[in-house]
Amino acid sequence: MVTLWLGCTVFAAVCTLALLLARAAERRTGLSLHQPLHNHSEYVRYMRDKHDLNAFGFAQQLPRHMGWPSAAGMAASSLPLIGGAVFLLGPAAAAGGPAVIGIGWPLLGLFGLLTASSAAAFASTVPTAGGCYHWAMASGSRRAGLWSGWLHAAGSSLLLATTNLYLADWMSRTVERHFGYTGGAGLFYIILLMLIITQAAAHIRAIRLLGRLMAWTAAAQLAAAAGMIAILASIAWPGIYPFAILAHASPAWTASAPPDGGSSSALLGFLLLQRLFIGICDGAQAGEETRNPRIALPWSIYLSTAGLAIFGFVLFAFIILHARIGAFGLTAMPALGDWLTDIWARWGQPCEALFFAMIVFLAWANGASALGAGARTLFAMARDESLPFAGKLSGVSALYRSPVMALVITAAGAGTIALLAAAACGAATGGSSLQSQTPQLVLLSIAAMHAAYAIPIGGRLWRTLKESKDSKDSKDSKDSRLRTAGRKRSKTHGPWELGKYAGTVDGVTVCWLAISAISAVCLLKPAALLLAAVCLTVGAVAIERMHRSLRRKSPFKVVGSMRFGKRSMDECIRIERKFPQ
Template sequence: MSTSNDHGLSEFGYRQSLDRSIGKFASFAAGVSYISILTGTFQLFYFGFGTGGPAYWWSWPMVFAGQIAVALCFAELAARYPVAGSVYNWSKRLAGPTTSWLAGWMMFTASVVTLAGVVLAYQVTLPQLWSGFQLIGDGGGAHDFGISAVIWGAVLILFTTVVNAFGVKLMARINSIGVFIELIAAVLLVVILAVNVVRGPGVFVDTHGLGEGHTGGYAGVFLVAAIASAYVMYGFDTASSLGEETVNPRRTAPVAILRAVIASFVIGGLILLFAIMAAPDLSDPRLSTSSGGLQLIVLQVLGGPLGKVFLCCIVVAITVCALAVHTAGIRLMFAMARDNALPFGVRLARINAKTGTPVVAAILIGAVAVAILLVNIGTPQIFTAVTSVAVVMIYLAYLLVTVPMLVKRVRGGWSGRDAGGHFSLGRFGLPVNMVAVLWGAGMSVNLAWPREQIYGGGVLRWMALIFIGIVAAIGLAWFRLRGCRRLGTLPEHQADRGDRLVDELS
């Protein structure tokens, strides 16, 4: 174990340049806020319910079963490699430079697009609090919803950019407060919905005839509806992506990853369960629209004033979710730039002397996310398709970690003893890793499948293959032709020889 004050960072060839101040709850909050129970369930309920009916709820435990296997693998990696840009750095130590660069590139691109997608949730919730939050028209015009969504989204991105630029302490404080509010609100919502149930659990085995005429029957419909759950339960690796800023990261980050996934599964699953059982009328067509959905059930069951209090909590959840997504993207960009694995790496990896954060990276990600938002004004179908593809890219990035990890296990190159007494799956590592790979591959295919319900008609149906192919081709072309020749830790980020010697002797 290292005795240097960088928590073993010099072991990986880096010097401590980020501000190490994140504690246990803040680390847990980072993972929870990225998953964001209230943001995801409220933003996507209408799609899951509208596609699969009440029985779509079973996709929630199904997705959890797959993602907890991935989270367990990540917890092991977090204990061994507590370095910024989790997915990129993990893959770098499990596979070759091309695989790790592609994992980082996929995850980074997806994170920027995801940020643009998350901030649009403001428009889904704010006008239900007060009609004045519909900034353009009355919401009935062709472009009213889209333009208002872009404006609110840009405001939120400006906020997350400023907070991230000011330093990790401010980010962690705001994020922790927001997550605390979100968790309290979520638990209270579960209790209130449970008290107001009007139907029994039998509703969850009634398919309402939705599989009739569909290829594969209800199973085919269910796979489509399951996307609503798959779109929520990811991003838990954020707790480890902040490893260089976390106190005692080898112990803190693995626990934070697992707690974030489990807490999100339990609370989010109960909200969906009791909301369906408490909804006054499951045949109400508004439950299957983005302007109604779960928000409508809350307002109907809780009544106007109390329902709007909970909607305010959803706004808080959306805010910290966007903050966490932005933060994770910054750390990934910093990690890759520090290895000179991105163009203009020196500038992107530069740490501001006053704030202790990579300010240029924060501003650049914010600017690109706002630019992506502008697509939503005239062609929302394309934006929806691209944001859906971003989730596929995250699942693929996870596979670029779990597959090399499985290969290393099979070849006998992975030992639990290397964890230094911290989190290890031991003899369960191989079966858990196999489940993580099979799950990730299966869900990636399901998410990318050319469905009109997800991507639209015509050529948009193939958006997943087209977009991912273009992103991968452009990225790999630059990396193979130029980037791979420049790889190497930038001098200003290299560990001092003295720190390295301490790690070697420890």
């Protein structure tokens, strides 16, 4: 019980810290020179955002169609609250016991909030489609940008493949159990392919409609969470709510203990829930499609993460506490997703169909968010000529206003990973092996995404510490003061920042990202570890070759500002004439 109360204390600290950091960011935003221009026309606000992008050396090719609601929906869709309850909560609790919620989730929420704060500050400073790729270039070097960009693209593909695998498996099993259609492996593969195709088609041909749909995802997640709590409360009422269950760390409580057990199982359960937080920065890739991105993007990233940490604890704890109560009690934790679906059947088939459609939509939106983030990273790297076939990958359709080739390549890569994983796990035999092997893809995505985030945040922390050390060691000479002032002037800052707390937050975030990435690698099975090592070696060779070729080109930084592209303002305007807003 002591550890459970410690977890509750950490959760209370998360709620308090969320308010304190938000207040600090709001105060710094008010002191900045950034003007929201609320009293001006939409054209004036658009021109401000366009010229801001032109200052980085990029033309406004993508449509600036997303406001604050769409940006918040994009960030919320990358954090799968309801999908996590259906797909990941059961396997996580089966591996580590209910303590992964009572103790683990508050810790995840704490570090997730700190990571979101560091990412939000970067999104306010460099609001481009490159995301952490450009963040790493701004805080470090071109080589750091290449590593961060490639890791993020690989992690996004793994996220998309994993999400679609979980969703296709759950949909095929639900259709077979509730509708009596036994399609077998053929049904699974058809659903998997349709998910990937529809996600890519929505990004290519209906990007504006997708932005509007994303605006509804946050409300849909809250409605689904409230519906789950209401249904569970009605089933168990009146009943006893054994809060002490959340202190059980033994998987034996779940009646389905994994064969290995031990601390590795608890760590696996902890990292499976970590999957819900690794989409924190996905919304940042929409920087060139969001109005007033220096304010809208950071707040959407920060508030979505804070909402996930707070509401996720309430929802998941409520589900775990009710899982063994009443005639509809659960007997095996891995079947938690099926149990959540079955309890809606007592309210009638229309209610069950509505829940099924809502889960499909929210999980599909999560996959679409991962696809968009990975494709825009490839698009940004190709636009900087940092990829092979850059001319093709950086192309934007004048008709659909989307990076078509980057989307197709990302969807094809993720689809290939999903199909190979399904075939290797034996989806044709019912998919039992699929549910046990898919966590390996989750661990790979955690390692790749956390490494991609750690590179730019670590670079900014190193620069901050170096500037602090130089300022302390320097004497009061005029030349020394001028050098220090010049370095500070050349470093850009966004309007959303944490001020004096920024260094501490970045330091804790880098340590957390490194530890969680290493832990994920340590839990990989030999086959997955060997495959990851081969891919990393090939990627390292390709990155070094590309970096050598890029060193002979013009630098990407200009003194006094941050500039990534080589195009002048006139060149940007000529390009933008083909893409009228």
